[in-house]
Amino acid sequence: MIKENLKEVKEKIQKACLRSGRDPKEVTLIAVSKTKPVSMIEEVYTEGIRDFGENKPQELREKYDLMPQDISWHMIGHLQRNKIKYVVDRACMIHSIDSVRLAQAVEEEAAKREKVIPILLEINIAREESKFGFLEEEVYDAIETISKLPHLKIEGLMTIAPFVENAEENRIHFKNLRKLSVDIKQKNIDNVNMCNLSMGMTGDYEIAIEEGATFVRVGTGIFGERNYIK
Ligand SMILES: *Cc1c(COP(=O)(O)O)cnc(C)c1O
Numbered sequence: 589m590i591k592e593n594l595k596e597v598k599e600k601i602q603k604a605c606l607r608s609g610r611d612p613k614e615v616t617l618i619a620v621s622k623t624k625p626v627s628m629i630e631e632v633y634t635e636g637i638r639d640f641g642e643n644k645p646q647e648l649r650e651k652y653d654l655m656p657q658d659i660s661w662h663m664i665g666h667l668q669r670n671k672i673k674y675v676v677d678r679a680c681m682i683h684s685i686d687s688v689r690l691a692q693a694v695e696e697e698a699a700k701r702e703k704v705i706p707i708l709l710e711i712n713i714a715r716e717e718s719k720f721g722f723l724e725e726e727v728y729d730a731i732e733t734i735s736k737l738p739h740l741k742i743e744g745l746m747t748i749a750p751f752v753e754n755a756e757e758n759r760i761h762f763k764n765l766r767k768l769s770v771d772i773k774q775k776n777i778d779n780v781n782m783c784n785l786s787m788g789m790t791g792d793y794e795i796a797i798e799e800g801a802t803f804v805r806v807g808t809g810i811f812g813e814r815n816y817i818k
Pocket residue numbers: 620622643664665748789790791805806807808809
């Protein structure tokens with residue numbers, strides 16, 4: 589089942605790239621393995637996937653320690669400051685930097701280890717009450733501060749689009765995230781590299797690719813529905 593799912597997702601990514609005149613090499617598929625057991629992750633690994641996404645620090649740590657070392661683990665969920673220690677040595681990138689305070693706390697942990705951590709700034713592009721992330725008008729002040737932190741490297745933006753019936757409804761949000769990243773790029777701020785857009789999930793990744801996604805985060809489309817009741 590997983591094998592077929594993955595094949596379908598890869599084909600859809602290829603097609604979305606073709607439609608939008610993009611090189612498929614620009615798009616990295618992150619298999620979002622949260623709540624899923626190591627046995628399923630191994631199946632996806634065997635199919636050649638090396639980028640996995642987790643939203644809970646302890647879960648990322650556990651799986652990191654059990655799985656091959658050539659995996660790139662992406663931290664994609666809201667991060668509490670007291671849990672940074674679990675991911676700072678293990679995540680290749682933190683997609684979910686949603687406050688200046690969090691960035692400063694990651695800086696502290698990274699500095700202790702003399703590491704530089706690639707990060708994305710999470711943007712609440714659809715201005716949903718329920719979501720974490722910077723509002724567009726907040727992001728410039730945030731970048732001003734975060735870009736000066738020597739152990740963080742800003743490499744782009746991330747968003748979680750609204751849950752919608754028709755994925756086309758999210759196109760405008762993906763367009764807006766892209767626009768924001770272009771605006772930031774034009775400011776040529778030191779230590780800010782707007783080379784990544786992390787956007788698109790199972791319901792809308794094809795549209796996100798058409799609008800410029802470089803990372804798509806697909807969970808259900810690969811692993812099937814998540815069951816939170818254990
Ligand atoms: C769970 C999750 C995903 C994957 O969602 P699916 O709809 O299962 O593809 C992507 N991004 C984030 C931040 C998530 O928490």
